[in-house]
Amino acid sequence: xxxxxxxxxxxxYAAAIYMMLRRSxxxxxxxxMLLSNAAxxxxxxxxxxxxxxxxxxxxxxxxxxxxxADPLPQALILTAIVIAFGVLxxxxxxxxxxxxxxxxxxxDQMKDTDT
Amino acid sequence: MQLAVxxxxxxxxxxxxxxxxxxxxxxxxxxxxxAVLTIWFATHIPLVAGGEVLIxxxxxxxxxxxxxxxxxxxxxxxxxxxxxxxxxxxVLYAGAYLKGNPAQNxxxxxxxxxxxxxxxxxxxxxxxxxxxxxxxTSITSYMLIGFNHQSAEARKxxxxxxxxxxxxxxxxxxxxxxxxxxxxxxxxxxxxxxxEALTEHPLFVGMLICLLLGAFTKSAQFPFHFWLxxxxxxxxxxxxxxxxxxxxxxxxxxxxxxxPELGESGLWTILLSSFGAMTMxxxxxxxxxxxxxxxxxxxSTIMALGTLTLLIGIGTETAMIAFAAxxxxxxxxxxxxxxxxxxxxxxxxSRDVTLLGGLRKNLPLTAILVAVAxxxxxxxxxxxxxxxxxxxxxxxxGGAFHSFIYVFVMVASIFVVTVASVIALRPFFGTFKAPKExxxxxxxxxxxxxxxxxxxxxxxxxxxxxxxxxxxxTLPASTAVAGGVVEGYxxxxxxxxxxxxxxxISIAVGLVLFKYWDAFRSRLQxxxxxxxRGPERxxxxxxxxxxxxxxxxxxxxxxxxxRNYLRTIVLVFVGLxxxxxxxxxxLHWNWDVNLYFHELVTVGILVAAAIAACxxxxxxxxxxxxxxxxxxxxxxxxxxxxxxxxxxxxLVETLTVILLVLVLFRLPSFSNISTTRERIRDAIVALLVxxxxxFLIMITIDVQLFEPISGYMIENSYxxxxxxxxxxxxxxxxxxxDTLGEIFVLALAAxxxxxxxxxxxxxxxxxxHYAGTLILGEKKLAEKDIIHSLEEIxxxxxxxxxxxxxxxxxxxxxxxxxxxxxxxxxxxxxxxxHDDSQAAKRKAEEHDDDAENEDKEGKxx
Numbered sequence: 001x002x003x004x005x006x007x008x009x010x011x012x013y014a015a016a017i018y019m020m021l022r023r024s025x026x027x028x029x030x031x032x033m034l035l036s037n038a039a040x041x042x043x044x045x046x047x048x049x050x051x052x053x054x055x056x057x058x059x060x061x062x063x064x065x066x067x068x069a070d071p072l073p074q075a076l077i078l079t080a081i082v083i084a085f086g087v088l089x090x091x092x093x094x095x096x097x098x099x100x101x102x103x104x105x106x107x108d109q110m111k112d113t114d115t
Numbered sequence: 116m117q118l119a120v121x122x123x124x125x126x127x128x129x130x131x132x133x134x135x136x137x138x139x140x141x142x143x144x145x146x147x148x149x150a151v152l153t154i155w156f157a158t159h160i161p162l163v164a165g166g167e168v169l170i171x172x173x174x175x176x177x178x179x180x181x182x183x184x185x186x187x188x189x190x191x192x193x194x195x196x197x198x199x200x201x202x203x204x205x206v207l208y209a210g211a212y213l214k215g216n217p218a219q220n221x222x223x224x225x226x227x228x229x230x231x232x233x234x235x236x237x238x239x240x241x242x243x244x245x246x247x248x249x250x251x252t253s254i255t256s257y258m259l260i261g262f263n264h265q266s267a268e269a270r271k272x273x274x275x276x277x278x279x280x281x282x283x284x285x286x287x288x289x290x291x292x293x294x295x296x297x298x299x300x301x302x303x304x305x306x307x308x309x310x311e312a313l314t315e316h317p318l319f320v321g322m323l324i325c326l327l328l329g330a331f332t333k334s335a336q337f338p339f340h341f342w343l344x345x346x347x348x349x350x351x352x353x354x355x356x357x358x359x360x361x362x363x364x365x366x367x368x369x370x371x372x373x374x375p376e377l378g379e380s381g382l383w384t385i386l387l388s389s390f391g392a393m394t395m396x397x398x399x400x401x402x403x404x405x406x407x408x409x410x411x412x413x414x415s416t417i418m419a420l421g422t423l424t425l426l427i428g429i430g431t432e433t434a435m436i437a438f439a440a441x442x443x444x445x446x447x448x449x450x451x452x453x454x455x456x457x458x459x460x461x462x463x464x465s466r467d468v469t470l471l472g473g474l475r476k477n478l479p480l481t482a483i484l485v486a487v488a489x490x491x492x493x494x495x496x497x498x499x500x501x502x503x504x505x506x507x508x509x510x511x512x513g514g515a516f517h518s519f520i521y522v523f524v525m526v527a528s529i530f531v532v533t534v535a536s537v538i539a540l541r542p543f544f545g546t547f548k549a550p551k552e553x554x555x556x557x558x559x560x561x562x563x564x565x566x567x568x569x570x571x572x573x574x575x576x577x578x579x580x581x582x583x584x585x586x587x588x589t590l591p592a593s594t595a596v597a598g599g600v601v602e603g604y605x606x607x608x609x610x611x612x613x614x615x616x617x618x619x620i621s622i623a624v625g626l627v628l629f630k631y632w633d634a635f636r637s638r639l640q641x642x643x644x645x646x647x648r649g650p651e652r653x654x655x656x657x658x659x660x661x662x663x664x665x666x667x668x669x670x671x672x673x674x675x676x677x678r679n680y681l682r683t684i685v686l687v688f689v690g691l692x693x694x695x696x697x698x699x700x701x702l703h704w705n706w707d708v709n710l711y712f713h714e715l716v717t718v719g720i721l722v723a724a725a726i727a728a729c730x731x732x733x734x735x736x737x738x739x740x741x742x743x744x745x746x747x748x749x750x751x752x753x754x755x756x757x758x759x760x761x762x763x764x765x766l767v768e769t770l771t772v773i774l775l776v777l778v779l780f781r782l783p784s785f786s787n788i789s790t791t792r793e794r795i796r797d798a799i800v801a802l803l804v805x806x807x808x809x810f811l812i813m814i815t816i817d818v819q820l821f822e823p824i825s826g827y828m829i830e831n832s833y834x835x836x837x838x839x840x841x842x843x844x845x846x847x848x849x850x851x852x853d854t855l856g857e858i859f860v861l862a863l864a865a866x867x868x869x870x871x872x873x874x875x876x877x878x879x880x881x882x883x884h885y886a887g888t889l890i891l892g893e894k895k896l897a898e899k900d901i902i903h904s905l906e907e908i909x910x911x912x913x914x915x916x917x918x919x920x921x922x923x924x925x926x927x928x929x930x931x932x933x934x935x936x937x938x939x940x941x942x943x944x945x946x947x948x949h950d951d952s953q954a955a956k957r958k959a960e961e962h963d964d965d966a967e968n969e970d971k972e973g974k975x976x
Contacts, residue, residue, distance in 0.1 A: 001708055001755075006812040008718045012744075014798075014805030015725045017685060021678050021797040023788045026779060030728055033741055033771065037748050042808065044752070044760075046815040054756045055841040057833050064829060064841070069756035072825040075845035077760055079857050085767045086864035092778045093868045105783045107677055 005045040012038035023107045025095045032091055036084035040077045047073035116171045116185040116238050119152050119195075123231035127224050134220040142210025142223055143562065149202040149230060156187075156195045163192050164591050166600070170304065175244065180301050185238040189591025190371055193439065194237035194364070196588070197446050201360045202230045204566030208454055209352040211562040212461065222262060222350070229255035233361050237368055242291040242301045245369075249287065249333070252362050253280040259357060260349040272345040275654065279332050279342045287329025287369075293322035298376075306376055307598065314380045323377065326369070327386060334366025336424060337394040338650035340417045344401075347409040351457030354409060355566075359416045359449040364442065367423045371438065375598025378430050387428030392523040394421025399530035401646075403628075404639050408456040408466040408538065412449065415492065415534050418527055419445045425520070426510060427596070433513050435597040437506035439589035440581075440605055444503035444574070448491035451570035452538065455485045458559050458567075459542055464550035468537055473547035477556040482543040484567045489539035491574045493532045493625065494618060499577035499584070501618075502605055504528065508614035525621060532625020537632060581605035682800055689803050692811070700814045714754060721747035734784055738775045742768065759842045 016038055019031030047070050055071035057064050099105055126148040134141045159169065169187040176182075187195070209226065213219040232251035239245040254277070261273030297316045298306040306313075313319060330336075335343040346358050357363070370387065377383045398418030405411045419441070426438040458481050460466045463474055475482040487498070494504030511524050547553060558564070577584040585605030593601045609615065628635060672683065724743035731737045745768030753761035789797075828849055829841055838844035846854050 001710065001714060002816050003704055003706060003708070003813065004710065004715065004718055005751075006809045008722050009812060010805035010807075010809030011722050012725050012805075013808045014801040015729045016801075017681075017804045018797055018801035019729055020681055021800065023678070024785055026734065026782050026785060029775075029779070030737055030741060034725055034728065034744065037744055038808075041748060041751070042812060044755070044757070045812050048816060049755045051755060054758050055829065057839040057841065059839070062833050068829065068841075070823065070825050071828060071841040071845055072823070074757045074760055074842045075850060077757075078763055078842065078846060079853060081760070081763050081767055083857055083860050085771060086861045088771060089774060090864045090867050092774060093871050096778050096781060097871050099782055106788060110677070 001049050002045060005041065005049065009038055009041045009045055012041065025099065025105045025107060025110075028107065029088070029092055029095060033084075033088060036080070036088070040080055040084075043073050043077055043080070116169075116187060117173050117183055119155065120185075120231050120235045120238065122152070123148060123227055123234060127227035127231065130223050130227065131220055134223070139210050139214040139219060142206050142219070145223060145227065146203050146206040146210070148227075149199040149206065152234075153196060153199040153203060156192060156199060159187060159192060160587050163187060163189055164587050166591075166594070168304075170240070175241075179243075180241075180295075181243045182241045182302070183244055184240040184302065185235075186240040186304060187238065188595040189593070190368070190439075190595035191237050193443065193588055193592040194361075194368060195234060197443070198230060198233050198237065198361050201356060201446065201450050201566075201570070204450070204454075204569055205352045205356040207562045208355070208457075208566045209350075211560045212352055212457060213350065218262070222259075225255050225258045225262075226352070226356070229259065229357065229362070233365070236365055240303050242295055242303065245303075246284070246288055246291055249329075249365060249369075250281070250284050252357075252365060253277060253284060253333075256280070256346075256357050256362055259353040260346045262350055262353065263348070266348065269348040272342075272348040276342045276346045278658075279339055279654070283329045283332025283339070286325045286332075290322050290325030290327075290329060293318050293325065297322065303372060311379075313376055319380070320382065323380070323382060323386070326373065326377075327390075330366035330369045331390065331424075332366070333369075334363050334420045334424070335394075335417050336366070336390050336421065337397050338653070340394060340397060341649065341651035341654065343417055344410050344413040347407075347413050351409070351453060351460065354413070355450050355453030355457070358413065359453055360446045363416065363420060364423075364446070367420060367427070367442070370424065370427050371596045374427055374430065374435075374596050378427075378598075384428050384430060388425050388520065389428075391421045391423070391425030391428050392520050394418070395425060395527045396523045397421070399527040399534070402534045403530045403632075404636060406467050406469050406636075408459065408468060408542070409453070411468070411534055411538060412452055412456060415531060416445075416449060418531060419449065422507060422524075422527070425524075426507065429510055429513075431510055431513055432593075432597060432601050432603060433506065434510035435593040435601055436585075436590065436603045436605070437503065437510045438596060439592040440499075440506050440585070441503040442592075443577070443584075443589055444491060444499045447570050447574045447577070448488045448498075448500055451484065451488040451567040451574070452492065454563070454566045454570075455481055455488065456538075458563055459485075461563075462551070462556050462559060463542070468541040470550060471542035471548055472545040473543070474549065474556065475543040476547075477553065478543070478558055480558055480564060481567075484564075484571050485543065486539045487571045487575065488567070489535040491571075491578070492538070493535035493622065494528065495622065497575070497578045497607055499574045499581065502578060502581045502607055504618060505609055505614050506605070508617050509609070512613060525617065528618075528621040529625045529628065532622050533628040533632060536626060536629040540629075578607060581607055682797075685800060685804055689807050693807050696807075696810055696814055700818060702810060702813055703817055704813065714751075717747055717750050717754065721751070732785055734779055737785075738772060738779060741775065742772045745771065757842075759840070 012034055016031050016034035019027045019034060022028065022031070050067070050069040053064075053066065053068045055064065055068045055074065098110065102110060104110065126145055130141060130145060133144060137144065162169070171185045171187075173183040173185070206223070206226065209219075209222065213222055216222070229252060232248045232255060236245060236248035236252060239248055257273050257277040260276050261269050263269045294306065294313070295301045297313055297318060300306055313322075316322075332339045343358060343363065347354055349358070395418050398414045398416070398421055402411050402414035402418060405414055423438060423442060423445075426434045426441065456466060459471065459474070459478070462478060462481075463471055465471060491498035491500030494500045508524070508528075511521065549556060582605055585603075589605065590601060590603065593603070721744060724740045724747060728737045728740035728744065731740060745764065749761045749764035749768065752758075752764055828845055832838055832841045832844045836844045836848040838848065
C-alpha cells in the first residue's frame with residue numbers, strides 16, 4: 001500500500017503548494033488545509049501502514065495480542081490534527097480581517113508593512 | 116601578573132567615582148597605578164635578564180584548553196615596561212591636556228581599559244586569551260579615536276580603524292585556530308619548538324597568510340597603513356600612546372612571538388621583509404609630503420613599523436638585537452614627539468608646520484626637548500636612536516638580500532632625517548608665525564612636560580650607556596624573539612665601518628633635502644593623483660560594495676511578496692533535501708504488496724478531491740472538495756489501524772467545513788489573476804515538491820536509523836500507565852507535556868480569533884484602522900505634542916547658537932498649523948468606517964460561536 005500512498009501524498013503536496021502560490025487569499029486557505037492533511041498522511045505513511053491491528057490492549061491481557069500498528073506516530077498525528085485546526089481557524093479569521101481592512105484579496109497587494 | 120592586569124581594569128572602574136570629587140586631578144591619582152606596576156615589572160628585570168621565564172598559571176576554561184596563564188620573558192617584560200611606563204606619563208599628560216573637558220572622565224576610563232588590555236595581550240600565553248585582549252585593544256582604540264564624537268571626521272576615522280583591525284582580527288582568529296590545531300596546543304610556550312611540524316603541514320601557507328593579515332592590519336603595514344594617519348583624529352595622548360608606542364606594536368609583538376616557530380620558513384622571510392620594506396618606504400615618503408605635525412609623526416611611525424617587520428623578516432641574530440633596540444628607541448622618542456606636538460598644538464593653536472615659526476622664545480623647554488627627540492629620530496649620536504639605526508644598517512648588510520631593500524632602507528633613512536629636521540626646526544626657528552597671539556603662548560603645565568622630559572632623558576641616557584640598557588632590557592627581548600641565547604652587545608661606537616658611513620651619507624643628504632623641503636614638496640604634488648588611488652580607495656570601494664550587496668540581496672530575497680518567499684523556501688528545500696536523498700540513499704519501488712479495491716478507491720477519491728479543489732472556479736465546490744479530502748483521510752486512518760485518528764479527523768473536518776462556509780463566503784469569490792505562464796511555473800514548482808515528498812516517503816520506509824521507542828510504550832502501557840488504548844496513554848501520560856503545549860496553542864489561537872473578532876476596528880470608538888485602537892485617538896494627540904515640543908527644543912538650541920533668528924520659529928509653527936487643517940484623509944476614513952460598523956457588529960456575533968466551538972474541541976482532544 002505504501003507506494004500508492006506515496007504517490008497520493010506527493011500529489012496532495014503538489015496541490016497544496018500550487019494553491020499556496022496563488023494570489024487569492026482564499027486559495028491560500030485551501031492550500032493550507034491541503035498541506036496539513038498531506039503532512040499528517042506523510043507521517044502516517046512513513047511509519048508503515050498496518051491493516052486491522054489498532055494499538056489497543058484487549059481486556060484481560062497486559063500487552064497487545066500480536067503485532068499492532070505503531071502508536072507513536074498516531075499520537076503525533078492526533079496532536080497535529082487538532083493544532084492544524086487551531087491554525088486554520090486563526091488564519092481564516094486573520095485573512096477575513098485583512099480583507100476587511102485592505103479591501104483586496106490579492107496577496108501581491110499586501111506587500112507593504114504599513115497600511 | 117593576572118593581578119597586574121586586573122588592577123588596571125579595577126582602576127578604570129573606580130575612575131568615575133573619583134572623578135566626581137577630584138575632577139582633572141583624578142588623572143594624577145590614576146597615574147599612580149601604572150607607576151606602581153612599572154616599578155613592579157622593573158624589579159623582575161634582573162631575574163629575566165638572567166634568562167629565567169616566569170610563568171603564572173591560572174585556568175580559565177579548562178574544557179576548551181583556554182587558560183589565563185601569563186608568561187614574563189624578555190619580550191613581554193620590555194613591552195610591559197613600555198606599556199606601564201609610557202602609560203603613567205600619558206595619564207599624567209591627559210590630566211592636563213583635557214583639563215576642563217567634561218568627557219575627561221570617559222577618556223580616562225577607556226584609556227585605562229586599553230592599558231589593561233594591552234598588558235594582557237603581551238603577557239598572555241594562551242592564543243585565545245591573546246586574541247581576546249587583541250580585540251579589546253581594537254575596541255578601546257575605536258572609542259578613543261572617536262573620542263570627539265561630535266566630529267564626523269573622528270567618527271569616520273574611528274570606524275575605519277575598527278573595521279580594518281577587526282577584519283584583520285577575524286583572519287588572525289582563523290590563523291590562531293589553525294596554528295593550535297597543527298601544533299596541538301593553544302599555549303605559546305608549548306608550541307615553541309614545534310617549528311618543523313608547522314612548516315611542513317599542508318595548512319601552513321593558509322595559516323601564515325591569516326596570521327600575517329591580522330598582524331599587518333593591526334600594525335598598519337602596507338597596504339593597510341591608511342587607517343593610522345586618519346586615526347590622528349584622536350586626542351594627542353591617544354596618538355602618543357596607542358598609535359605610536361603600544362597598540363600598533365601589537366602586530367609586531369605577535370610577529371616577534373611567532374618568529375621562533377615560523378622564522379625557519381622561506382615564505383615568512385620573503386613576505387615579512389618585502390612588506391616591511393614597502394611599508395617603510397611608503398611611510399617615509401608620505402611623511403616627507405606632510406605638513407601637519409601629527410601626520411608627519413604618524414607616517415614616520417608607519418615607517419618605523421615597517422622597519423620592525425623588515426628586521427623580523429631578516430631574522431638573523433644581529434637583526435633580532437636591532438629589532439629590540441629599534442623598538443625601544445622608537446617608543447621613547449616617538450612618544451615624546453607626539454606629546455610635544457600636542458603641546459605645540461595646544462599652545463600655539465596649530466599643528467601645521469607651514470603656519471608655525473619662531474616659537475623657541477615662547478616655548479624654550481619644548482623646543483629643546485623636540486630637538487633632542489628629533490635627533491634620536493634622525494639617528495644622530497649620542498641618542499639611543501643612533502644605536503638602533505647603526506644596528507639596523509648592520510643587520511641589513513648582514514642579511515642575504517636583494518639590493519632593492521638596501522635602496523629602500525637608504526631612501527627611508529634619508530627621508531627620516533628630513534622629517535626630523537622639519538619637526539625640530541620649522542616650528543621653532545625663523546620669524547614668528549602662529550595662529551595665536553605671541554603673548555598668549557607660554558610653556559604648558561608641569562604634568563604635560565613631565566612625559567616628554569622623562570622620555571627624552573631616557574633616550575639620552577640609553578644612548579650614553581647602551582651596553583647596560585642592552586643587557587638589562589633589549590638583549591633578553593632579542594633572546595625571546597630569536598628563540599635562543601643571543602650573543603651581542605649594544606654600543607654607541609662600533610668603529611669606522613660601512614654602517615657608520617651609510618649613516619653619515621643619509622644625514623648629509625637628509626639635511627640637504629630639508630633645505631629644499633618646500634620646493635621638494637611642491638614637486639611631489641605631481642604624484643597626488645597616484646596617491647589618491649592608493650589602498651584607501653580599496654577600502655572605500657569595499658565599504659560601498661558591502662552596501663551594494665546588502666541592497667541587492669534585500670531586493671532579491673526580501674521583496675515583501677509572500678509568494679516569492681514561499682517559492683524560494685520550497686525550491687531550497689527541494690534542492691538540498693533532494694540532493695541529500697538521492698546521493699546518500701537508494702530508492703526501491705516495492706510493488707509486491709497486497710492492494711485491495713476499496714483502499715484504492717478511497718485513495719483515488721482523496722487525490723481526485725484534492726485536484727478538484729485546485730481547479731474548481733467556485734468557492735462552494737472547493738469547500739466541498741476539501742470536505743471530501745478530509746473524510747477520505749479519516750477513512751484511510753480507520754482502514755489502517757488508527758481509529759482514534761479517524762474519529763478526531765471526522766470531528767475536525769466537520770468543524771472546518773462549517774468554519775469555511777461561515778467565513779469564506781464573506782470573502783470575494785475566486786479571482787483568476789495569474790497568467791497561464793505563471794500557472795505553469797507554479798505547477799512545476801509544486802510538482803517538484805510532490806515528487807520529492809514521494810521519494811522521501813519511499814526512502815523513509817526502507818531506512819531505519821534507530822530502534823523505534825514505541826516498543827517500550829506498547830509493553831508498559833498497561834502495567835505502568837494502566838491504559839488499554841496505547842495512543843491515549845501516549846497523549847496523556849508518556850507525552851503529557853506535548854498535550855499541555857497543544858492545549859496552550861489552541862487556547863492562544865482561540866484568544867487570537869476572539870480578539871480579532873471582538874476588537875473590530877469598525878465597532879470601536881475613535882475608529883481608524885490600526886490594531887488595538889481603543890485609545891489611539893488620544894495617543895495620536897500625545898505624539899503630536901511630543902513632536903511639537905522636541906521641535907521647539909531644537910529650535911531653541913539653534914537660536915541659542917545664533918544659527919537662526921528668533922522669528923523663524925514662529926513662521927514654522929504657523930506652517931504646521933496649516934498642514935493640520937487640511938488633511939482630507941482622516942475625514943474620509945471616518946466615513947467609510949462608519950458605514951461598515953453595522954455589518955461588522957453582525958459578523959462579530961456570529962464569530963463568537965466559532966470561538967466557543969474551538970474551545971470545546973480543544974478540551975475534547
